[in-house]
Amino acid sequence: MIVPNEKEIKSILKNKNMILKSLRTKRCEIYRELMDKEDFMRAILLHTPQMAQANNKGAGYKDVVDEMQNYEKQSRKYVSELRTLLKEITKKEAVVRKVWYCFSRLPEPYYTYLHALYVDQLPYKDVLKRSGCSNSIFARRRKKAMEMLQNLYSQTPNDDPWYLTDLKDTPEITY
Numbered sequence: 001m002i003v004p005n006e007k008e009i010k011s012i013l014k015n016k017n018m019i020l021k022s023l024r025t026k027r028c029e030i031y032r033e034l035m036d037k038e039d040f041m042r043a044i045l046l047h048t049p050q051m052a053q054a055n056n057k058g059a060g061y062k063d064v065v066d067e068m069q070n071y072e073k074q075s076r077k078y079v080s081e082l083r084t085l086l087k088e089i090t091k092k093e094a095v096v097r098k099v100w101y102c103f104s105r106l107p108e109p110y111y112t113y114l115h116a117l118y119v120d121q122l123p124y125k126d127v128l129k130r131s132g133c134s135n136s137i138f139a140r141r142r143k144k145a146m147e148m149l150q151n152l153y154s155q156t157p158n159d160d161p162w163y164l165t166d167l168k169d170t171p172e173i174t175y
Helices: 005-053 059-104 109-120 126-130 135-155
Strands: none
Touching: 005 059, 005 109, 005 135, 059 109, 059 135, 109 126, 109 135, 126 135
């Protein structure tokens, strides 16, 4: 399992809803494309044998059948690629949810520091001032918070139902 680096975690904390919305939009587009392709392929598969038997003498039907079979092969490859993209999108969504889940499990004051810096996107100086710590102590705590988050991420199983179903903060896409 690859644990996201600090830069990726910061990006997820800053843009969680936007990232999930973008991934859902891509998934919907791919689903539509898949449905259109699969419907068309079913029609081709139903009509190709009938067209081949319709007229064995003429080359016209054979040419059409050959073209349809060629298109069918290309379509199968394209559908396979779309399914691979869907799997990648699902993995990316799981990473975002898992990072957010692990982030929400951080103890205080680590959760508060990361939330203020990356979710609320407050200036570093303001968060430092609110913390009441020196710059070096605050920097160490921020770094430790990131390390704790990465450790939680690596220790959380991939099939943990809590982060897989955590969608309450994410707006639903409707068409």
